[in-house]
Amino acid sequence: MxxxxxxxxxxxxxxxxxxxxxxxxxxxxxxxxxxxxxxxLYSLYDEDITKSEDTQVYEEIKRSRGESQEESLEPRLGFSAGSTMSSSLEPRVRRQWWMKIVNFVFAMLLLSVAGISYHELSRHLHDNHLLHPDFASRPLSLGVEISNAVTGGRIPEWGAYALEGILFGLAIPLMDYVFKTGPSHSSIGSIIRSVNAMLGVTFGIRKVEWSSSLQAAGAWGLLNIILWLLFDSTKSMFIGCSSLGLLACVSCYSDVSDKSQFLYFMDFYFLGLLLFGKLGRYLFSQ
Known part of the structure; x- marks a missing residue:
């Protein structure tokens, strides 16, 4: 065993x-x-290098596949995002259009009231010499005669004065567009100051004891230049106000008996368009 x-x-x-x-x-x-x-030459290289090269190739293939998938999904996502954005913007666009319409109607109404008030102010402007009541309102009355001739008397007088106020308010914004005037938006404060200046000048012409109508008209003309420099100082405003003053002088040339009356027309309509220009800029810049 x-x-x-x-x-x-x-x-x-x-x-x-x-x-x-x-x-x-x-x-x-x-x-x-x-x-x-x-x-x-394999002994010169490390195995980690070959592994890293393999992983890089694999990552590149994976990345290219991912990009192709994203590109295929982008049109779908873009279409859906565009549709949602367009649907969300529609109420906002409609609201903006309604606001523009409301602002335009409000501007027309306010300029109409300003035109009627401007005519009433011109009727009560006078001094103790050659400037008698209703004299400064004659160029405005000429506008009423033109409207009656065009429409056959269908428009009342207050409607013609309202139309003149609208035209005065549109004149300076249009001239800003023609002369490429920079942004000079008016504020409520500047409009109030312009109204106070207009009322103050008319009160001073009526109440101050001037030695002659030429003295009063000359002082008013110098004051208009100062007011233009303080309230606006734009080229379009100066050209517009001066042109309206000259047009008023030409339209009532047959009614003028003294050179001081020319200056009154020039002064009154220069300052008036300055006020309407500030108001028009404010209303149509909203």
């Missing part, structure tokens, strides 16, 4: 040694095969 067990142990030991020898030979053969298949 002892001999048999020794033989079995010896056989197992030989088999273990044989398997270990085979594994050693297999490992060496695999290393030699890998050395033969690798390039000669």
């Amino acid at each position: 002892g001999k048999k067990t020794n033989r079995s142990f010896n056989g197992r030991g030989k088999q273990g040694e044989l398997s270990q020898w085979k594994s050693d030979i297999g490992g060496k053969s695999s290393e030699s095969i890998s050395n033969l298949t690798r390039p000669q």
Whole structure:
């Protein structure tokens, strides 16, 4: 029995040694095969470099696929975003159009009232010499005669004066557009100051004891230049006011008996268009 067990142990030991020898030979053969298949310069490079190159190639492929998917989705997203934006902007655009219409109607009404009030002021402007009542209102009355001739008398007098107020209010904004005048938006404060200046001048002409009508008209003309420099000082306003004053003088040339009356026409309509110009700029800049 002892001999048999020794033989079995010896056989197992030989088999273990044989398997270990085979594994050693297999490992060496695999290393030699890998050395033969690798390039000669492979030893100069690290395995991490090849792995990083593989990952870079993989990331580029993945990125290109993602960009193509995004490009395919962009038209759909753009269409949906555009539709939602257009639907959300429609109420705002409508509201803006309604606000413009309301502002335009309000501007027309306010200029009409200002035109009627301007005529009433011209009727009560006079001094103690050659400027008698209703004299300064004659150019405005000429506008009523023109409207009656065009419409056959269908428009009442107050309607003609209202139309003149609208034309006066539109004159300076149109001249700003023609002369490319920079932004000179009027404020409520400047309009109130212009109205106070107009009322103050007319009150001073009526109540101050002037030595002659020429003295009063000359002082008023110098005051108009100062008011233009203080309230506006734009070229379009000066040209418009001067042109209206000259037009008023020409239209009533047959009624003028003294050169001071020419200056009265020039002064009154210069200052009047200054007021309407400030009002028109404020209303049509809203």
